Amino acid sequence: MTETSVSGPAEVWITGIGLATSLGEGLDANWDALDQGRVNVDEKAFAPYVVHPWAPLNFDKQIPKKGDQRQMEAWQRIGTYAAGLALDSAGVKGDKEILGRMDMVIAAGGGERDLSVDTSILNAQAMGNSAPGFLNERLMSDLRPTLFLAQLSNLLAGNIAIVHGVCGTSRTFMGEEVAGVDATRIALARIAAGQSDIALIGGSHNGERKDLLVLYEFGDYNLTNKYAPVWEREGHSGFALGSVGAFLVIESKAHATARGAKPFARLTSAVADHSQRKQPGEVTATLEKLWSQISPPEGGGAIITGATGAEPATSEERAFLAKHPDFVVRATGTRFGHTMETQFALGLGLAALSVSRGSLFPPGDSSGVEIEMSKPPTQIVVVGTGHWRGEGMALVEAIK
Amino acid sequence: MTAARDKFGRPIVVVTGMGVVTSLGAGKTDNWAKLTAGESGIRTLTRFPTEGLRTTMAGTVDFLNVDPFTSTELSERLASLAAEEAVTQAGIGTKGDFPGPLFLAVAPVEVEWPQREELGRTVGTSDMTYDDLLRISGGGKFTRYHRRFQFGSVADYLAEKFGTKGSPISLSTACASGATSIQLGVETIRRGETDAALCVGTEGSVNPEGLVRFSLLSALSTQNDPPQGASKPFSKNRDGFVMAEGAGALVLESYEAAVARGAPILGVLAGCGELTDSFHRTRSSPDGKPIIGCVRKALADAGMTVEQIDHITPTAPRRRKTTRWNIWRSRPCSANAPRRFRCRRTSRWSATPSRRRARSKRCSRC
Numbered sequence: 100m101t102e103t104s105v106s107g108p109a110e111v112w113i114t115g116i117g118l119a120t121s122l123g124e125g126l127d128a129n130w131d132a133l134d135q136g137r138v139n140v141d142e143k144a145f146a147p148y149v150v151h152p153w154a155p156l157n158f159d160k161q162i163p164k165k166g167d168q169r170q171m172e173a174w175q176r177i178g179t180y181a182a183g184l185a186l187d188s189a190g191v192k193g194d195k196e197i198l199g200r201m202d203m204v205i206a207a208g209g210g211e212r213d214l215s216v217d218t219s220i221l222n223a224q225a226m227g228n229s230a231p232g233f234l235n236e237r238l239m240s241d242l243r244p245t246l247f248l249a250q251l252s253n254l255l256a257g258n259i260a261i262v263h264g265v266c267g268t269s270r271t272f273m274g275e276e277v278a279g280v281d282a283t284r285i286a287l288a289r290i291a292a293g294q295s296d297i298a299l300i301g302g303s304h305n306g307e308r309k310d311l312l313v314l315y316e317f318g319d320y321n322l323t324n325k326y327a328p329v330w331e332r333e334g335h336s337g338f339a340l341g342s343v344g345a346f347l348v349i350e351s352k353a354h355a356t357a358r359g360a361k362p363f364a365r366l367t368s369a370v371a372d373h374s375q376r377k378q379p380g381e382v383t384a385t386l387e388k389l390w391s392q393i394s395p396p397e398g399g400g401a402i403i404t405g406a407t408g409a410e411p412a413t414s415e416e417r418a419f420l421a422k423h424p425d426f427v428v429r430a431t432g433t434r435f436g437h438t439m440e441t442q443f444a445l446g447l448g449l450a451a452l453s454v455s456r457g458s459l460f461p462p463g464d465s466s467g468v469e470i471e472m473s474k475p476p477t478q479i480v481v482v483g484t485g486h487w488r489g490e491g492m493a494l495v496e497a498i499k
Numbered sequence: 500m501t502a503a504r505d506k507f508g509r510p511i512v513v514v515t516g517m518g519v520v521t522s523l524g525a526g527k528t529d530n531w532a533k534l535t536a537g538e539s540g541i542r543t544l545t546r547f548p549t550e551g552l553r554t555t556m557a558g559t560v561d562f563l564n565v566d567p568f569t570s571t572e573l574s575e576r577l578a579s580l581a582a583e584e585a586v587t588q589a590g591i592g593t594k595g596d597f598p599g600p601l602f603l604a605v606a607p608v609e610v611e612w613p614q615r616e617e618l619g620r621t622v623g624t625s626d627m628t629y630d631d632l633l634r635i636s637g638g639g640k641f642t643r644y645h646r647r648f649q650f651g652s653v654a655d656y657l658a659e660k661f662g663t664k665g666s667p668i669s670l671s672t673a674c675a676s677g678a679t680s681i682q683l684g685v686e687t688i689r690r691g692e693t694d695a696a697l698c699v700g701t702e703g704s705v706n707p708e709g710l711v712r713f714s715l716l717s718a719l720s721t722q723n724d725p726p727q728g729a730s731k732p733f734s735k736n737r738d739g740f741v742m743a744e745g746a747g748a749l750v751l752e753s754y755e756a757a758v759a760r761g762a763p764i765l766g767v768l769a770g771c772g773e774l775t776d777s778f779h780r781t782r783s784s785p786d787g788k789p790i791i792g793c794v795r796k797a798l799a800d801a802g803m804t805v806e807q808i809d810h811i812t813p814t815a816p817r818r819r820k821t822t823r824w825n826i827w828r829s830r831p832c833s834a835n836a837p838r839r840f841r842c843r844r845t846s847r848w849s850a851t852p853s854r855r856r857a858r859s860k861r862c863s864r865c
Contacts, residue, residue: 221619232550274651318645
């Protein structure tokens with residue numbers, strides 16, 4: 100499908116959602132946990148750092164071959180699992196004809212070091228092993244050959260292609276939070292323009308990783324000692340890494356209706372920008388600009404934000420939110436922690452779910468930023484503000 | 500339908516600027532001169548000790564002084580040089596104000612060994628764990644490494660330097676990444692979202708662990724001597740690929756915008772295609788269907804048939820198994836085109852009655 104539509108943009112529907120998170124597996128488990136105000140957080144295992152651990156599940160259900168599971172590290176297993184759930188949800192699992200032409204745009208990080216190899220080498224060096232070639236020899240003998248495949252960003256997409264047979268096209272976007280927005284934006288633009296019919300978008304993140312904690316500790320971004328909701332971290336800023344796989348199937352209305360698929364919601368627009376953040380207020384101004392680009396209709400609604408809790412980005416976003424008091428706010432970071440590239444897809448999934456179930460999940464704290472929403476949400480703006488760079492937004496609407 | 504649109508009614512996409520940096524040198528002129536003189540950029544590694552490695556050569560870019568070395572820093576420098584050349588040739592926008600988005604093919608980013616070793620020295624004990632590394636990582640001493648090792652950091656730098664518009668995209672589709680960056684540019688121009696796009700691919704990952712990882716997958720050539728002879732993707736005695744560094748950049752524009760500003764048109768980008776090969780994590784499908792389908796999609800996208808193609812520039816990863824099929828696949832793109840192979844002994848081109856015969860590369864007269 101490469102012809103650009105000349106008859107105006109196609110309407111795009113969200114027809115599948117897959118969530119496997121720290122709160123559980125599947126839409127009902129996550130919905131119930133949100134409804135009950137449950138948060139799965141661990142302050143001890145990585146102390147003083149706070150993380151949201153993955154909720155264990157039986158991988159065999161979505162990744163039947165043990166051999167496939169062995170070829171992946173946790174972040175890829177989480178993602179491959181959640182992608183399978185999304186395909187199930189859309190009713191396309193195993194449909195070779197559709198999967199064979201399904202486009203995939205994934206937002207991914209990577210890494211997942213072998214911690215014991217790293218530290219044993221550093222310790223040996225500290226004991227005076229500094230001969231030329233020492234590092235080479237240790238890496239040659241200690242690294243597992245398949246670890247590389249678990250470290251590569253694009254191998255999440257690779258595994259989804261191999262395990263689930265999604266093999267139209269495959270693109271992996273990197274670049275922290277906004278990669279998730281860009282994946283959505285590009286997939287949506289392609290379908291709207293007739294360059295694609297159906298796409299799988301999303302990502303996955305494993306928060307139980309010390310190598311990631313090191314990276315964010317360089318910038319003092321980790322939440323330490325005690326969990327607190329995103330909006331209650333004054334003087335105690337930062338994010339708690341989260342563990343989430345979140346995927347969506349999006350497709351043109353024409354494609355969905357032709358195969359009799361039932362939509363959760365409409366994905367109306369997705370936009371992103373990149374302010375240089377050199378002056379205070381740039382993030383607020385950029386979010387305001389994006390808001391005007393998606394132009395949410397009058398009458399209010401809800402905002403589901405991936406606000407990280409890191410400063411100054413979160414305070415700047417809060418200033419933006421304050422300008423739109425007719426939109427009720429929910430921060431996914433409070434419930435799931437921060438899942439970097441995956442946070443935006445998580446927000447989209449929860450937005451589509453809320454719209455389809457006719458209610459927004461309850462507030463996550465008593466800060467006053469999040470208040471009850473009595474009427475069913477018909478339009479939800481999903482916001483993603485990177486902890487360091489990148490701003491994005493999408494509009495999810497009810498299909499009447 | 501105007502002349503500025505293709506037969507599908509889409510804006511025609513043209514190339515108005517090109518930039519290249521390789522192990523041979525920086526810029527098109529230098530590279531072309533050395534390439535046509537038969538020079539090879541593959542050389543014995545001097546960047547780091549090679550004791551204990553099976554492969555000791557690569558196509559490194561050694562004329563940029565990146566110190567302390569990180570692959571991400573080198574990738575950034577390479578991309579910047581290539582983009583500079585492309586933007587200058589296109590004469591587009593003003594300095595630091597490129598009128599379109601950036602699509603960057605870049606390797607995944609992670610903390611590298613020189614920096615990890617610096618952390619280790621800071622801890623200073625010989626029984627350290629990751630908790631000890633964590634304990635000394637904060638407090639502002641290593642803030643620069645957070646900035647450096649963000650996946651988006653290279654794109655962030657380029658977006659600021661060249662003043663590209665909107666959210667820059669860093670992408671990886673493995674060896675197809677460069678093609679994907681171009682495809683993203685083509686698509687956005689065809690959608691009418693922009694008149695221009697800066698598409699860049701960069702690679703600077705020859706470091707000890709990078710080399711070891713590919714080595715452990717048995718993917719690299721070990722024919723170290725002479726290094727210039729190691730890279731031979733279409734030879735019978737190929738034994739793997741040779742890692743190399745470099746960057747390439749294209750300025751893409753709509754034909755209409757390029758003509759309006761009197762820009763040099765270097766070529767038309769008529770069509771592109773992509774397709775996933777889900778056969779295996781490191782091997783391509785033996786039936787060649789994915790790559791054949793991909794070429795077909797590119798031709799269909801251009802509204803062309805295989806008979807109209809005069810020349811194919813194949814890129815092969817030079818892996819033993821892969822390459823054979825790349826050669827094989829370059830034949831049956833059209834259902835009507837005869838499958839042919841060249842006999843190893845007689846050099847005759849023959850139709851292939853069986854795959855077995857093609858594999859043995861012997862014609863029926865042998």
